[in-house]
Amino acid sequence: MATILETHGLSMEFRGFRALDGVDLRVEGGTVHAIIGPNGAGKTTLFNLLSGLLRPTRGRMLFEGRDVTGLPPHEIARRGIARSFQITSVFPHLTVLDNVRLALGARTRLGYAFWLPERVLARFDEEASAILASVGLADQRHRPASALAYGQKRVLEIGLALALHPTLLLLDEPTAGLSLEEIARVVDPIRRVARERTVVLVEHNMGVVAALSQRITVLQRGRVLAEGTYEELRAHPAVIEAYLGGAA
Ligand SMILES: Nc1ncnc2c1ncn2[C@@H]1O[C@H](COP(=O)(O)OP(=O)(O)O)[C@@H](O)[C@H]1O
Numbered sequence: 001m002a003t004i005l006e007t008h009g010l011s012m013e014f015r016g017f018r019a020l021d022g023v024d025l026r027v028e029g030g031t032v033h034a035i036i037g038p039n040g041a042g043k044t045t046l047f048n049l050l051s052g053l054l055r056p057t058r059g060r061m062l063f064e065g066r067d068v069t070g071l072p073p074h075e076i077a078r079r080g081i082a083r084s085f086q087i088t089s090v091f092p093h094l095t096v097l098d099n100v101r102l103a104l105g106a107r108t109r110l111g112y113a114f115w116l117p118e119r120v121l122a123r124f125d126e127e128a129s130a131i132l133a134s135v136g137l138a139d140q141r142h143r144p145a146s147a148l149a150y151g152q153k154r155v156l157e158i159g160l161a162l163a164l165h166p167t168l169l170l171l172d173e174p175t176a177g178l179s180l181e182e183i184a185r186v187v188d189p190i191r192r193v194a195r196e197r198t199v200v201l202v203e204h205n206m207g208v209v210a211a212l213s214q215r216i217t218v219l220q221r222g223r224v225l226a227e228g229t230y231e232e233l234r235a236h237p238a239v240i241e242a243y244l245g246g247a248a
C-alpha cells in the first residue's frame with residue numbers, strides 16, 4: 001500500500017483563529033480513512049483545503065507524490081480528488097440518469113448544458129448506468145431526482161462525484177440528517193464505491209466509522225489528537241475523554 005495523500009504542518013487561520021494547526025495526515029491508497037472529532041475540530045476546514053476551496057496559511061499537501069498546495073478546485077479535481085457536495089449539485093427536475101449523464105458531460109468540457117442533444121448525452125448511457133449500479137440506484141434511474149428519498153439523494157451526490165473519475169473521494173458527513181434506517185442504506189454504496197478508490201470520510205456516527213474505515217484520525221481544536229484503527233482508538237484514553245465519552 002502506498003501513500004496517496006499527505007499533509008505536512010497543514011494550517012488554516014481565520015483572522016488569527018487557528019481552525020487547523022499543523023496537521024500531519026497520511027492516507028494510504030485503497031483505504032477508507034475516517035476523520036472524526038467534535039464540532040469545530042476543523043474537519044470541514046481540512047476538506048476545504050484538500051479540495052482547493054481554501055488555501056492553507058501554512059503547510060503543504062501532496063497528492064500521489066506531487067505538491068498540490070494552493071491549487072484551485074478545478075485543478076485539484078482534474079488531478080483526481082473529488083468531493084461529494086450536498087443537494088445543491090443535484091438538478092431536481094431531471095431524472096437520476098440525466099443528472100449523472102450531465103455530470104459526465106460536464107467532465108468532458110461539454111459543460112452543464114440542458115440543451116445537449118440526446119445523441120450526445122447517449123454517449124454517457126453506459127457509464128452513467130455503471131455509476132448508478134455501483135451506488136445502488138439503478139432501479140431509480142428514470143425517476144426525477146426530486147422524487148428520491150433524502151438518503152437516496154445523498155447517494156446520488158456520491159454518484160455525481162464519481163462522474164469526475166476521482167482516485168480520492170472526500171465525503172463530509174454522508175449520513176448527516178439521515179434516519180437510522182437510511183444510514184444503513186448509505187453504508188453499502190459507500191463500501192462498494194470504496195473498492196475502487198480511496199475514500200476520506202468525515203463522519204459522526206461511530207457505527208458507520210467502524211463499519212467502513214481501516215484508519216481513523218481524531219481531530220480536536222485543529223490538531224491531531226490520535227490516530228489508529230477503531231479498536232485502537234476505543235482503548236485510547238485521550239480519545240475516550242475528548243470525544244467518544246462513555247459511549248465507546
Ligand atoms: N470561513 C471561516 N471563517 C471563520 N472561522 C471559520 C471559518 N470556517 C470555519 N471556521 C471556524 O473554524 C473552526 C473549525 O470549523 P470546521 O472546520 O467547520 O469544524 P468541523 O467541521 O470539525 O465541525 C470552527 O471554530 C469554525 O467556527
Ligand SMILES: [Mg+2]
Binds near residue numbers: 043044045
Ligand atoms: Mg463540519
